[in-house]
Amino acid sequence: MLTVTMKEQERPARSSAQSVVLRNVVKSYDGMTAVVKGIDLNVQAGEFLTILGPSGSGKTSLLMMLAGFEQPTSGEILLGGNDVSRLPPYKRNIGMVFQQYALFPHLTVAQNLAFPLEMRGWARDEIAGRVAWAMNLVRLKGLEERRPAQLSGGQQQRIAVARALIFDPELVLMDEPLGALDKQLREQMQEEFARIHRELKPTIIYVTHDQGEAISLSDRVAVFDGGRISQIAPPKDLYEKPESAFVATFIGExxxxxxxxxxxxxxxxxxxxxxxxxxxxxxxxxxxxxxxxxxxxxxxxxxxxxxxxxxxxxxxxxxxxxxxxxxxxxxxxxxxxxxxxxxxxxxxxxxxxxxxxxxxxxxxxxxxxxxxxx
Structure with a gap:
């Protein structure tokens, strides 16, 4: 059990947000057909960028390359100015939030949050303070000793977000994180994501096919179509000044x-x-x-x-x-x-x-x- 003092609870977050640059990134799984076709992209440190597109548009393949689960066929991925194109996931200092939470069912909430810190060799008192900070961040203080099965879907997703942020990642990737929640919970979690981003300013790349999420959460939205970025712009410009018929019809009615x-x-x-x-x-x-x-x-x-x-x-x-x-x-x-x-x-x-x-x-x-x- 983690023992937390008041001083540790008040320990502020550190900011490790980094920029992300993609240079002519191509991905082909069979060596013939490209599913990602020469993507050039610049994401500023602390920016919330959403990748929006229909199924098969290449957005998930791009996310997997950013995470290190897939390598680009060609091109470069830079994180904080460093080429990470060939680095495995555990060397990228990236936090991830999945649709299905991916919490360890046999561990308590506190132990789930402590796990990424233990893997990084944090001291015990640092871990205790950081877990308390994370629980306060997602407004679930008092649930530290519960197991994931004892939490609602929204609470589990908050813990998943806290675990992705707890070790001060340089980049946070979110893959359809609200897809398993009902409409009311999705709207509540959108507000939570927006609040957390305002408070911490992590660099977030968020993948979704939900236009409402993209428009309400993002600093900018990149609309994918056929493995390419059809348009990238702030949500208001994307909606009111689409640059192609595809974007005009895909975003809203x-x-x-x-x-x-x-x-x-x-x-x-x-x-x-x-x-x-x-x-x-x-x-x-x-x-x-x-x-x-x-x-x-x-x-x-x-x-x-x-x-x-x-x-x-x-x-x-x-x-x-x-x-x-x-x-x-x-x-x-x-x-x-x-x-x-x-x-x-x-x-x-x-x-x-x-x-x-x-x-x-x-x-x-x-x-x-x-x-x-x-």
Whole structure:
């Protein structure tokens, strides 16, 4: 049993956060097909970076190379300026948090936390103080003598996080850490992760396919597609200023309207019914005649009275679905070639349209983006 004094409990954390640099990292398992295709990435010390992407996009393979469980086929991985590309996991000073916690079931909570310190040769009094610090960090003081089976899923995940941080790692890797929790616990743990990162500022690389986690937790998000980074940016820029149609459709919901270039103007397009609409053109070269105009549901507004918007479509309500804090409305254009989604805030100030009702929907030019069809 670990004996902890008040002085040891108050011992502050040390900061060992380091930068991470990837230079043209490639991974192939069969020597022919690359699952990670020439990744260049710079992660600042103390940054929370999330790798987001669909299954098979290469995000887990990249994480395994960072951890040392896999070696890159080519390229370099630098941690704190040192090349660790060929170092085994135990020589990298990296903390890891897995979806399934990976706690030792036969050890108490305190013993689980002490284990990585014992492996690193810490003194007994240092271990006791550090375990007390970690228990306070994750707000589970008093549960030191319980075993993992006596804890809830959320408590087990907190202990897993504490164990990853307890030895002052240079980098913390998190692989879908909230995937085994229900919605309410996931939201609570997201708040805990955010709080711990604010307090300690460790360098965290977090892998997930959950867009909500990525947007709420990260300093920056790297969206993976087909083994490459499609875009890397702060969450707000990623959501509001996507640089590709893939990112626009993968992050959140968006309306997708087929258009073609109307003139030499970069922001004017023509819908199938001949109506002219405007949007910010992204990646539309002079040879790109056809494309898609995309506008988020919350930026598509129902026009009432004399309100003016530069882009207006007549539509008929097809469905109105109650979602608690909002009503999700699906409408089809009068010509029947396009469906649109918009939301009405459930604040009691806006009437909910009925199915079959005709509405006017509009958007500002700067709230829509047009991408080439390719």
């Amino acid at each position: 968006t309306n997708r309207i087929p258009v073609r270039r109307a003139s030499a103007s970069l922001d004017t397009f023509q819908m199938a019914d001949g109506r002219l609409v405007s949007a910010v053109a992204v990646g539309m070269g002079s040879s790109d005649d056809r494309g898609y105009l995309m506008v988020r549901p919350e930026r598509l507004r129902r026009i009432a009275g004399r309100e003016y918007l530069p882009n207006v479509l007549e539509a008929i309500v097809l469905e109105a679905t109650y979602h608690g804090d909002n009503v999700r409305v699906r409408a089809g254009t009068i010509t029947g070639d396009t469906e649109l989604l918009y939301r009405i805030s459930n604040d009691g100030n806006q009437p909910v349209p009925h199915v079959g009702e005709q509405v006017l929907l509009g958007w500002r030019t700067e709230d829509a983006r047009a991408f080439p069809a390719s």
